[in-house]
Amino acid sequence: MADPSSYRPAPGQIPDSPGVYRFRDEHRRVIYVGKAKSLRQRLANYFQDLAGLHPRTATMVTTAASVEWTVVSTEVEALQLEYSWIKEYDPRFNVKYRDDKSYPSLAVTMNEEYPRVQVMRGPKKKGVRYFGPYGHAWAIRETVDLMLRVFPVRTCSAGVFKRSAQIGRPCLLGYIGKCSAPCVGRVTPEEHRELAEDFCDFMAGRTGTHLSRLEQQMHEAAEEMEYEKAARLRDDLGALRRAMEKNAVVLADATDADLIAVAEDELEAAVQIFHVRGGRVRGQRGWVTDKVEAVDTAGLVEHALQQLYGEEKGEAVPKEVLVPALPEDTPVLGQWLTERRGAQVSLRIPQRGDKKALMETVHRNAQQSLALHKTKRASDLTTRSRALEEIAEALDLDSAPLRIECFDISHLQGDDVVASMVVFEDGLARKSEYRRFQIKSFAGQDDVRSMHEVVSRRFRRYLQEKLKTGEWSPEEGEDPLAEDDGRPKRFAYPPQLVVVDGGQPQVAAAKRALEELGVDDVAVCGLAKRLEEVWLPGEDDPVVLPRTSEGLYLLQRVRDEAHRFAIQYQRNKRGKRLKAGPLDEVPGLGESRRHALVKHFGSVKKLRQATIDQICEVPGIGRKTAETVAAALARSVPAGPAVNTATGEIIEDEHPAPAGTSSERGTEQ
Numbered sequence: 001m002a003d004p005s006s007y008r009p010a011p012g013q014i015p016d017s018p019g020v021y022r023f024r025d026e027h028r029r030v031i032y033v034g035k036a037k038s039l040r041q042r043l044a045n046y047f048q049d050l051a052g053l054h055p056r057t058a059t060m061v062t063t064a065a066s067v068e069w070t071v072v073s074t075e076v077e078a079l080q081l082e083y084s085w086i087k088e089y090d091p092r093f094n095v096k097y098r099d100d101k102s103y104p105s106l107a108v109t110m111n112e113e114y115p116r117v118q119v120m121r122g123p124k125k126k127g128v129r130y131f132g133p134y135g136h137a138w139a140i141r142e143t144v145d146l147m148l149r150v151f152p153v154r155t156c157s158a159g160v161f162k163r164s165a166q167i168g169r170p171c172l173l174g175y176i177g178k179c180s181a182p183c184v185g186r187v188t189p190e191e192h193r194e195l196a197e198d199f200c201d202f203m204a205g206r207t208g209t210h211l212s213r214l215e216q217q218m219h220e221a222a223e224e225m226e227y228e229k230a231a232r233l234r235d236d237l238g239a240l241r242r243a244m245e246k247n248a249v250v251l252a253d254a255t256d257a258d259l260i261a262v263a264e265d266e267l268e269a270a271v272q273i274f275h276v277r278g279g280r281v282r283g284q285r286g287w288v289t290d291k292v293e294a295v296d297t298a299g300l301v302e303h304a305l306q307q308l309y310g311e312e313k314g315e316a317v318p319k320e321v322l323v324p325a326l327p328e329d330t331p332v333l334g335q336w337l338t339e340r341r342g343a344q345v346s347l348r349i350p351q352r353g354d355k356k357a358l359m360e361t362v363h364r365n366a367q368q369s370l371a372l373h374k375t376k377r378a379s380d381l382t383t384r385s386r387a388l389e390e391i392a393e394a395l396d397l398d399s400a401p402l403r404i405e406c407f408d409i410s411h412l413q414g415d416d417v418v419a420s421m422v423v424f425e426d427g428l429a430r431k432s433e434y435r436r437f438q439i440k441s442f443a444g445q446d447d448v449r450s451m452h453e454v455v456s457r458r459f460r461r462y463l464q465e466k467l468k469t470g471e472w473s474p475e476e477g478e479d480p481l482a483e484d485d486g487r488p489k490r491f492a493y494p495p496q497l498v499v500v501d502g503g504q505p506q507v508a509a510a511k512r513a514l515e516e517l518g519v520d521d522v523a524v525c526g527l528a529k530r531l532e533e534v535w536l537p538g539e540d541d542p543v544v545l546p547r548t549s550e551g552l553y554l555l556q557r558v559r560d561e562a563h564r565f566a567i568q569y570q571r572n573k574r575g576k577r578l579k580a581g582p583l584d585e586v587p588g589l590g591e592s593r594r595h596a597l598v599k600h601f602g603s604v605k606k607l608r609q610a611t612i613d614q615i616c617e618v619p620g621i622g623r624k625t626a627e628t629v630a631a632a633l634a635r636s637v638p639a640g641p642a643v644n645t646a647t648g649e650i651i652e653d654e655h656p657a658p659a660g661t662s663s664e665r666g667t668e669q
Contacts, residue, residue, distance in 0.1 A: 004061045008047045014040040019071040020081045022089075023064040030089035032060050032293070035078040037329070039069050054294035055532075056547070060093045075332040076339065083306045095269075095289050095303045105283070106131040106140045108153070108200055113189055114161070114182045115196035117144055117153050124311070131203045131282060146239045148178040150214070151199040154192065155179065204277060204315070211237065255279055257320035258308070259350075259359055262300050263366035266532060267291055267553065270370035271304045274362050277318075286369045290547065302327035305347075309340055317341035322350050322359060374557070383550055384427030390551030391497070394543050395536065397523055401497035402426055405458075406558045407510070408501040409439075409450045410566035416573045417445070419454040420566035423495070424558050436569045448509045451500055455513040462494055463517060494522060501559050503528040503535050503542075511537040527559045586625075586632045593620050597629070608633045 019039045023032040036042030046067075050058045072078050086094050107120035111127025119140050124130055144155065154161065156171055156179070164170050164183040174181035182192045202210055218233035259274045268290055275283035287304070295303070301323045309317050317340050327333055330347060337345040350356040388400035404424045411417040423433035437454045498514075500506045507526035514522060525543075526535040532552065533542035545552035583594045583604070600618045601607040607615070607629075615626035 004047050004050070004064075007064070007066045009043070009067065014043050014069065015071055016040040017071050018073070018075050018078045019069050020078050020085060021067060021069040022085065022091075023060065023093075024066045024068070025063055026065040028066075030085070030091050031064055032091050032093040033082055033085045033089065035075075035082040037075050037078075039071070043067065043069070056093070056291075057294045059547075060293070063093075075329060076336045079306070079329070079332055079336050083310045086306075087310070093293050095291065095293055095295055095300065104140060106144065106203065108196055108203075110193075110196065110200075114154050114192050117148075117155050117196075117199065129200050130316075131200075145178075147199060147202070148173070149239045150210070150236045151195050151202065152178055152180040153196050153199050154182060156183075203282075255320060255355075256318045257322055257355075258318050259322045259355075259362045260301060260304055260308075261324055261359060261362035261366045262297050262304070263363065263370045264291070264297065264300065265370070266529075267547070267556065268370065268373070269300050270366045270373060271300065272362050272366040272369060273304075273308065274358070274365075275318075276358075284365075286366070288369065288373050296325075298325040298327045301325055302329070302333065305333060305337070309337060313340055314342060317345060319343070320346045320348075322348065322355060324349065324359070324363065384554070387427055387550035387554040390545070390549050391555065394534065394545055394549075394551060395497070395523060395525055397496065399496070401495070401523070403493060403495040404497045404499060404558055405495040406499040406501065406562040407451060407454055407458075408559070408562035408566040409447045409454070410563075410570040411445060412570065416570055417443075417450060418566060418570045418573060419450060420562050420569060421454070421458060422558065422562045422565055424554075424561075427554055429561060434565055436565070438573075447502065448505045451502070451506045452509040452513045455498065455500075455510045456517065459494075459514060459517050459519050459522075463519075494519075496523065498522055498524045499555060499558055499562075500524070500526045501529070501562055502526050503533075507535045507537050525555075527555050529559070532556065583629070583632070586629055589625065589629065593618075593625075596620060604633075 016038050018035075018037050020033065020035045021039060021043060022030050025031050034042065046053075046057070046061050050062070053061070070081065072081060104119050104121050107118055108129040108131075109116045109118070109127070110129050111125075120128070120130070148155070152173075155173065156164075160171060161183050164174075164181075168184055170179065170181035170184050170186075173179035174184070174186070180187045180192055180195060182189065187195070198210065214233055214237050218230050218237065221227075221230035221233060255276060256278065257276045259276065261272050263270045263272075268288060271287045271289070273285050274281050275285075287307070289300075289303075291300075293299075305321070305323075305327075317337055319341075321337065326347070326349060334345060334347045337347060350359050385400075388402070391397070392400045402425060406422050406424075407419060409417065409419050417439040419437040419439065421435040421437070423430045425433075435458070437457065439450050439453060441453050442449060498510055500510050503526055507524055510526075511524045514520070514524065524537055527533075528535060528542070533544060534552075534555065535542050545555075583589060583597065586594075596618055597607055597615070598604060601610060610630075612623065612626045612630050615621055615629055616623055621629070
């Protein structure tokens with residue numbers, strides 16, 4: 001690990017001008033490329049105290065062994081050079097988007113004598129017109145099949161074309177009218193190219209002219225009583241309209257725009273792009289990336305723009321680019337996009353209307369893409385096995401932890417303190433083994449004490465199960481199993497690893513709970529969310545797993561699932577408490593009898609005013625229960641009457657209250 005001060009440039013050596021810089025490691029490999037409007041100010045940020053740097057930035061500067069820079073005249077040149085170098089050097093600490101699959105596009109080879117329509121994947125070629133990308137190749141073929149009725153452009157390969165020309169007979173498409181058969185001279189090269197140009201115009205969204213022309217020709221044929229021709233033109237119109245319907249109108253003003261949305265977590269980010277042309281979604285693509293550098297949403301957007309338009313020119317860059325967050329160098333990016341298009345490009349955040357609604361749809365697609373990526377990654381057996389092996393190696397375990405249990409504490413400012421326990425076996429969640437806890441031994445906010453209680457309770461129940469089966473017997477005078485609430489015990493299987501959501505204090509509390517119970521064959525670690533560090537009992541320094549570690553990814557999934565499960569339970573518990581009424585506190589009074597009481601008297605207010613004898617008149621309510629109900633209602637103090645603030649009128653509570661809720665205003669039980 002290098003000391004950044006060992007290669008820090010001398011003061012005044014770095015120019016105060018725009019440029020691009022490269023960090024290299026000891027083997028002279030480029031590990032990071034960045035740009036800056038002021039190289040001096042930007043590079044100074046990397047050579048401050050390591051404690052003040054983002055952990056990913058600190059890792060980069062300690063991995064590097066030298067830094068160099070190139071001065072350029074404008075920030076736009078810096079942007080272009082940064083993109084070129086990232087593409088050339090593939091630095092390990094730069095965000096690089098990777099396609100989660102190879103998206104097909106509809107391509108028209110205008111660089112050939114007889115242009116051909118086909119499905120293409122991979123890098124774009126010069127002289128070829130592209131439309132899309134599409135989610136599936138079959139979607140392209142369906143569209144092309146409809147379009148060939150009107151624009152019978154060649155779709156055959158070079159071999160088929162040459163063979164048909166040699167034998168003087170077209171292929172099947174030529175016979176059924178879905179190819180103009182230039183191979184046998186039915187049309188000239190110029191006529192065929194004109195067909196291809198019309199095909200491209202229609203796919204680019206310029207549909208009105210072609211539809212109007214066909215409709216006019218259809219009417220003229222009908223007037224001249226050429227009904228077969230009119231019927232054929234009618235069918236052609238229908239085919240074109242069906243092709244258009246495959247892309248519904250999403251923006252009514254025939255907008256040409258690309259919409260970019262980002263979904264991210266601590267380690268990864270997914271980007272989704274919708275290509276809208278003529279108001280219709282003409283294509284969609286998605287990328288996933290590891291967040292290997294300290295980058296926010298705006299930074300992810302900037303990287304996406306570079307990758308998306310770095311090699312595009314002309315109409316491939318739309319008039320409008322809509323993003324979820326504006327990068328820091330928005331004017332520079334706007335100028336760069338304008339230069340690539342050759343006309344003004346607007347880069348902005350949609351604020352209202354159809355464009356904002358469509359952006360929300362794109363964002364939902366990004367979220368689903370990220371979730372799907374994580375699911376695929378987690379479900380792969382080889383990946384899970386490697387993750388468990390990496391955890392065992394990092395934590396110095398004797399074997400891979402096939403059962404991992406994670407604990408998390410949740411509360412709202414010290415109220416409704418609860419805990420969760422989630423279980424992962426063989427790297428997969430086992431939801432039937434999840435458990436929830438209410439903190440019983442104290443009131444208030446103390447995560448460390450709460451963690452100690454929850455881990456103690458979980459392993460007490462484990463020891464109880466061992467005691468029942470004779471696998472374990474307590475020593476003389478030892479009574480670790482004092483707690484027994486009568487509930488069925490389902491903690492018979494011990495984990496190989498206990499993970500707690502937190503740092504050193506929570507880990508120490510969990511370890512202490514195990515030691516007090518005499519459990520010495522279960523490993524403990526903690527995962528601190530802020531820096532994603534793994535803490536071990538009694539260690540002053542954390543274990544830092546590599547960013548690409550599948551073991552770290554699995555630990556994060558376990559921790560995040562425990563956090564989600566705890567928050568869900570805490571919210572449900574808080575919601576029930578806020579909805580509770582005075583009748584909920586009456587012991588032995590179930591939901592049916594509460595409903596019967598409120599229904600009989602009409603409201604809790606009238607029930608409070610009733611005598612014990614009147615309460616006894618309700619079916620199913622005995623005298624003892626009536627006395628308990630009356631006492632509970634007497635203890636609950638009703639709030640003052642509700643007032644209509646507009647009229648000053650006092651509002652009487654004459655409406656029946658729902659079963660299990662309170663009709664008192666302003667009172668929380």
